[in-house]
Amino acid sequence: MADSCAGNPLSAQQEPPPPRALITAAAADLLRRLQDRHGPLMFHQSGGCCDGSSPMCYPDGDFIVGDRDVLLAILDVGTGVPLWISGPQFDAWKHTQVVIDVVPGRGGGFSIEAPEGLRFLTRGRAFTDDENRALAAQPPVTGADYARGARPPATGSHLVGNAIDACPIPNVPGA
Template sequence: MDTPNRALVTEAAVDLLHRLQERHGALMFHQSGGCCDGSSPMCYPDGDFIVGDRDILLAVLDVGDGVPVWISGPQFDAWKHTQLVIDVVPGRGGGFSLEAPEGLRFLSRGRAFTDDENRALAGSSPVTGTDYQRGARPPSTGTHVVAKAGEACTIPFK
């Protein structure tokens, strides 16, 4: 089995990322750990958020020239069995995230990896901020883009 991607992005989020890239250049995400950001994926101009040595690079999304998706080491330990799906929904984004003025906000959805996927992931070490500086990148299988979040994970309906 191929190593599954740790992060995916929906087509709607890709559309917004393209607009933000036109305005701000290269982008990056950092999955917030909560507090005032409410566990949102925060979108920044690439390099505006200082990545720590122990932050984990989940993926480099195949959008534009690539959009890295980072998460803190302790949060990765809690989420390492979960595939992150970055989606976009109506609403106001986090105050520091680039989509805030757009009337849309990025939203993290998650899907637990299957036993087979967890076994495949067990053979690869996560890429830390230190590893990234040395040129390491996470494994990637195919595209990171899914048409809708429901293709990657179950979405509860009211």
């Protein structure tokens, strides 16, 4: 993946599709603490008006996933954390790799991290043309597919040190 970000796209025939979602080390640390306290968790990224750029974190099963929702990944944190996005939001963001990060502050809504003084935040980067072609050949898993037992293919680790590690800014010293 680092090669494709640095301007040397990998061939879609040579490499499997990239993960549709990543999580920063800081967000994964918070997620592990929340799992210890609350048990299995899930994320849902909606296109709603209120805090729409923030993924909502719930105890797994407390948010009912719709048939058209799309499973971006099962983040490899703890026992695994599904990251869902609404179908219409996925249509708008399918060209974007989602990066779950955490920042100081208190988000709105009912996300489980609200009392921690931190909030999850969605960042992203545009996939390269080769990555988009590879992803197009592998349809995403919808809520209906998931109910029938479908799962997304393994894409390796979803963990990145920092959001910038998902795709370094070209020509910036130290990035």
